[in-house]
Amino acid sequence: EDKVVQSPLSLVVHEGDTVTLNCSYEVTNFRSLLWYKQEKKAPTFLFMLTSSGIEKKSGRLSSILDKKELSSILNITATQTGDSAIYLCVITNMDTGRRALTFGSGTRLQVQP
Amino acid sequence: EAQVTQNPRYLITVTGKKLTVTCSQNMNHEYMSWYRQDPGLGLRQIYYSMNVEVTDKGDVPEGYKVSRKEKRNFPLILESPSPNQTSLYFCASSLSPVSYNEQFFGPGTRLTVL
Numbered sequence: 001e002d003k004v005v006q007s008p009l010s011l012v013v014h015e016g017d018t019v020t021l022n023c024s025y026e027v028t029n030f031r032s033l034l035w036y037k038q039e040k041k042a043p044t045f046l047f048m049l050t051s052s053g054i055e056k057k058s059g060r061l062s063s064i065l066d067k068k069e070l071s072s073i074l075n076i077t078a079t080q081t082g083d084s085a086i087y088l089c090v091i092t093n094m095d096t097g098r099r100a101l102t103f104g105s106g107t108r109l110q111v112q113p
Numbered sequence: 114e115a116q117v118t119q120n121p122r123y124l125i126t127v128t129g130k131k132l133t134v135t136c137s138q139n140m141n142h143e144y145m146s147w148y149r150q151d152p153g154l155g156l157r158q159i160y161y162s163m164n165v166e167v168t169d170k171g172d173v174p175e176g177y178k179v180s181r182k183e184k185r186n187f188p189l190i191l192e193s194p195s196p197n198q199t200s201l202y203f204c205a206s207s208l209s210p211v212s213y214n215e216q217f218f219g220p221g222t223r224l225t226v227l
Contacts, residue, residue, distance in 0.1 A: 004155075009153075041220050041221060042117075042203055042218030042219055042220050042221055043156075043203075043218050044218075045216070088155065088156070101158065103148075103155040103156040103157070104155050105153050105154055105155040106155055
C-alpha cells in the first residue's frame, strides 16, 4: 500500500523566516510527486516532480525530489502571512483510478506578522 | 471561467436523512472524483469516475453512492448519513486520470451530521 508521511505536522514561524517542509513516501510504481497549497478552500497545485535532483522553482517557493531517499522537500524563503496554509504532498503511481493518488496528511504552516 | 462547483458549501443534517452533494465541472473533463478530508488523515478518495456511466470505489466508499449520467455532473449521495461522515468533502476533475497537475478541485462542502 502506498504511503506518504509529511513532517512536521504543524509549524509556526515569523514573517521573513525560511521554512522547509518534508515529505517521505513509499510507492509501488512511482510516477510523480505533487505539492499542493490549501488555504481555506480547495487545494491549488504548486509543483510536479518526476526526476531526482532537479529543482522546481516558483517565486519564493522551490521543491526538489530525491528518489534515492524516497523524499521531497518544499522550501519557502522570506515567508509572508499569505503563505499560511496546509501544504499537501501527493504521490502518484502508474496505476489508474483509485490507487493512482495517495495524499499525505499535510503540514499546517502558520506565518505570524 | 473553468471551474468545479459544489453545492451546498455547508450542510448540517441529522442521522439517517438522505442527502446529495452536487458537483459540476465545465471543462469537459473525463475524470472526476470525490474526496473527504479529516484532520490527521489527509484527503482520502471515496469514489471516482473515468467517464460517463463508469464509476468505481475509492479507498473509503462505505456509506456513499455516486452516479455519472452526464459528463459534467458527479453527485455524491449519502443514503443514510451517520455522524462519522461529518467531514470536509472535495470534488475534483481532470482531463484524464494521469493529468494530475491539471486536477481542479471544487471549493469544498463542509458536512456535519448530528
